[in-house]
Amino acid sequence: MSKKPVASKESNRHLSPKEATLFRELLSLYETKNLKKGLKTADQILKKHPEHGETLCMKGLVLVHMGRREEGVELVRKGIRMDLTSHIVWHVFGLIQKGEKKYEDALKSYTQALRFDKDNLNLLRDVAQLQTQLRLYDGLVETRYMLLRLRPTMRQHWISLAVAYHLNGNLAETKNVLMEYEKTLKNVPHYDVEHSETLLYHVRVLEELGQHAEALALLDVSAKDRAIVDKTAIMEFRARLLSQLKSEEAEHAWKVLIEHNPECYEYYKGYLSNHSLNIDDNPTEALSFLRDFSTQFPKASVPRRLSLSLASGAEFKELAEPYIFSGLTKGVPSLFVDLKSLYTDPEKLHALQDIVETIRKDTTPDPSLASPSPSTEPTTYLWTLYFLAQHYSYLSEYAKALELLDLAIVHTPTLPELYTCRARTLKRAGDIYGASRAMEDARLLDGQDRFLNTKSAKYRMRAGLIDEASALLGLFTKKDAPSPGADLEEMQSLFYLLEEGEAHRRAGRYNLALKKYTSVQRIFDDFEDDQYDFHGYSLRKFTINVYLNMLDWEDHLRSHPGYVKAALAASRIFVDIYDDPQLATHNPDGGATDAEKKAKKKAKKAQKEKEDAAKKSGTTTSTNEDKGLEVLYKDEDPEGMKLLAASDPLERAAKLLQPLTTLAQKNIEAWIAIYDVAIRRGKFLQAAQALSRAHALDTDNSDLHVRIIHAKHTASNLPEPISPPAGPVFLETLNRLIPEGVSLETFNSQYLQKHSESASAILATAQASRLMGASLQEVQDVVFTVLNDKVALDIKTALEISSFLNKIKSPRVDELHKAFDEKFTISTAFKTTEESAKLRAWALTNDSVGGTAVTPTENEADLGTTTGSV
Structure with missing residues (x-):
């Protein structure tokens, strides 16, 4: 058996003159993406030098670009073994790893390549981008400094080093680099956008350093010399800097900005701040200024709206x-949304209600008159009814809201907003089928409106009508897509993924729910990956300020409500699977819906055709030289069953929740979810931290109460004490949350006594009792106290109570549903299976007249729903 070649032998790299020329040609062909010819050239070299490591790697890279990834990667690995000291082989391997999103591994490969070619500009640039992507700012400064040392005449290298210092928190060095850079400039033309952006960045750095006088001087000189072209940015920087310097000119600067855009909230706040007025602390003085602006800019709504936030009593x-009369007369649909934030003040809430009710009274058409009052627009009465319907719906007075909407629909049956409001009201009242039907009526009024189409699909999903929702979504998605859902997922539609995930979760199809939630996670991973190209592009184009803002946004990416919702929902499913592994085999309704099964087959066929086309093609249409290296996502688990049966559900949940520990610190649901995972993983320090953080946010939270008892109960039943340092900290936290000497039963009882009129507290007490081993009868007795008249009970909590009784297999579920059905007269959530089936069928009928649903049949009307007649 022959010996393997020694990888470090120089002979493996040596090529004859002809092959050396071919190798240079191969590099050029790869750069120009002439892949077929590049492959032939590589084969020519390898025919004579079959163990040439650099050629093997380049051939592998070409094959990867041509879609033959596995074959190509194997060749690259072989090439590395043949020549471990070549920077080319390590650079190629780094490109492959980067295409697989393995940024840490790619950086290691690039670092290895730099050992053998430390002054390679391409390598250094790639290393800098990876260090930025991974937020390794110390190393980034060193790399950028080396690039500048090698090419000091390139403007980009100066700016890149300044940004590196900035990201590393060294603003003083950032300033020094910018000053040195500006000394090298000669004959810069006026209105040079790149130079303008650099000067604005310099002003920004000086402002962040607190050197406001110097920043203002640079700004004024640059503006006078026409070096900065962004006039709005000049005005904004100048106003802020003058305020910081307590200059008398600051007031005028802010006024100029307000005149420039009287609808910008920040300008008014800046003006008031310049007068040392905080909107919350000095409402009277601030209100005086806002009144003046309202007079000066009568068409601007912002000063008048800000005044409403500050005023009180008769002045309000x-x-x-x-303000309200103007909005109603103009027919502003968003007027209620605009004023809703004022409802936190009960006095303002009642004042707004009185005002709009008075307007309604004054504008109600008199049947005895041939025409309405000339002092008001004919539609004012309509929009008044619309506002009041939203108002009462928000206050949970659903019957009153629906009555007002009936009047409005009789007045103008062709206004979609009335039906969307009706749908929202019915949804809040617990009538998911009526809500779906009402939203469909809105859609039928304008079949070309994508918004209405999307809303109708969303409401159908909430009613469990997933296939029907998919049919609606298909009206506006690509016709050649495997399914409407696949197209929406490709377009990164978070609303679709979250709504369908919730629909599957409610139906008990946890596998499909997890598929949707993990798709949301993958979208945020894509958002994170997408920034990579901008590390080079933004600095080349000198869009520095926007680039820094983007990096800050990326750092807080997973604080987005869409990610938080998906992470919490998925983690709860993983925890449930860990607690009850049988859920992993439970698959109601046969898993995917019919539409989804058809879509999966179509997607599989389309994927195969795409892969075959990629293999046949020798070129790539991507403008990014590394784009062809990216791995296409292949769904190896279309039904989500592998995901559901994963052996590490808690680790998967922990990975989803980890970003929330820093990005959702004020979200108590996040800390409770983190506790649920941590305690089951035996991470007692993390569990203690989660309980402490949740307790600091809301000491009386019902879910927290259950977790505190769960933690104490868990600690008391461990086979052996928790080892330090976690043990003492965990026990100390529990002793702080539950007073020493108080038993869990007493603690639970005291909580119930304190919150005896809260339905969520009653549910929490029942859950805690069950956890401590109370009998089923005792738990049921506690739960049924929610039916007392003094208890504040809403639909959401009622559904949670129903779910809990089902979970503990209570024989009194039907009894509770009957009581809830009588209590929530509009809701259809607690109907029997037969009644729900009839309502479901009615929600899908097409018996609409002009977009208005006609009265259901007598049998359907007997079900107690108010969705039929309008």
Whole structure:
């Protein structure tokens, strides 16, 4: 058996003159993406030098670009073994790893390549981008400094080094680099956008350093010399800097900005701040200024709206009346949304209600008159009814809201907003089928409106009508897509993924729910990956300020409500699977819906055709030289069953929740979910931290109460004490949350006594009792106290109580449902299976007249729903 070649032998790299020329040609062909010819050239070299490591790697790289990834990667690995000291083989391997999103591994390969070619500009640039992607700012400064040392005449290298210092927190060095860079400039033309952006960045750095006088001087000189072309940015920087310097010119600067855009909230806040007025602390003085602006800019809504936030009592009513009347007269659909934030003040809430009710009374058409009052627009009465319907729906007075909507629909049966409001009201009242039907009526009024189409699909999903929702979504998605859902997922539609995930979860199809939630996670991973190209592009184009803002946004990416919702929902499913492994084999309704099964077959066929086409093609249409290296996502688990049966559900949940420990610190649901995972993983320090953080946010939270008892109960039943340092900290936390000497039963009882009129507290007490081993009868007795008249019970909590009784296999579920059905007269959530089936069928019928649902049949009307007649 012959010996393997020694990888470090120089002979493996030596090529004859002809093959050396071919190798240079191969590099050029790869750069120009002439892959077929590149492959032939590589084969020519290897025919004479079959163990040439660099050629083997380049051939592998070409094959990867041509879609033959496995074959190509194997060749690259072989090439590395043949020549471990070549920077080319390590660079190629780094490119492959980067295409697989293995950024840490790619950086190691690039670092290895730099050992053998430390002054390679391409390598250094790639290393800098990877260090930025991984937020390794110390190393980034060194790399950028080396690039500048090698090519000091390139403007980009100066700016890149300044940004590296900035990201590393060294603003003083950032300033020094910028000053040195500006000394090298000669004959810069006026209105040079790149130079303008650099100067604005310099001003920004000086402002962040607190050197406001110097920043203002640079700004004024640059503006006068026409070196900065962004006039709005000049005005904004100048106003801020003058305020910081307590200059008398600051007031005028802010006024100029307000005149420039009187609808910008930040300009008014800046003006008031310049007068040392905080909107919350000095409402009277601030209100005086806002009144002046309202007079100066009568068409601007911002000063009048800000005034409503500050005013109170009779003054509030005086300001609110013309604001509301103007909105109703103009027919502004978003007027209620605009004013909703004022409802936190009960006094303002009642004042707004009185104002709009008065307007309704004054604008109600008199049947005895041939025409309405000339002092008001004919539609004012309609929009008044619409506002009041939203108002009462928000206050949970659903019957009153629906009554007002009936009047409005009789007045103008062709206004989609009335039906969308009706759908929202019915949804809040617990009538998911009526809500779906009402939203469909809105859609039928304008079949070309994508918004209405999307809303109708969303409401169908909430009613469990997933296939029907998919049919609606297909009206506006690509016709050649495997399915509407696949197209929406490709377009990164978070609303679709979250709504369908929730629909599957409610139906008990946890496998498909997890598929949707993990798709949301993958989208955020894509958002994170997408920034990679901008590390080079933004610095080349000198869009520095926007680039820094983007990096800050990326650092807080997973604080997005879409990610938080998906992470919490998925983690709860993983925890449930860990607690009850049988759920992993439970698959109601046969898994995927019919539409989904058809879509999966179509997607599989399309994927195969795409892969075959990639293999046949020798070129790539991508403009990014590394784009062809990216791995196409292949769904190896279309039904989500592998995901559901994963052997590490808690680790998967922990990975989803980890970003929330820093990005959702004020979200108590996140800390409770983190506790649920940590305690089951035996991470007692993390569990203690989660309990402490949750307790600091809301000491009386019902879910937290259950977790505190769960933690104490868990600690008391461990086979052996928790080892230090976790043990003492965990026990100390529990002793702080539960007073020493108080038993769990007493603690639970005291919580119930304190919150005896809260339905969620009653549910929490029952859950805690069950956890401590209370009998089923005792738990049921506690649960049924929610039916007392004094207990504040809503639909959401009622559904949670129903789910809990089902979970503990209570024989009194039907009894509770009957009581809830009588209590929530509009809701259809607690109907029997037969009644729900009839309502489901009715929600899908097409018996609409002009977009208005006609009265259901007598049998359907007997079900107690108010969705039929309008």
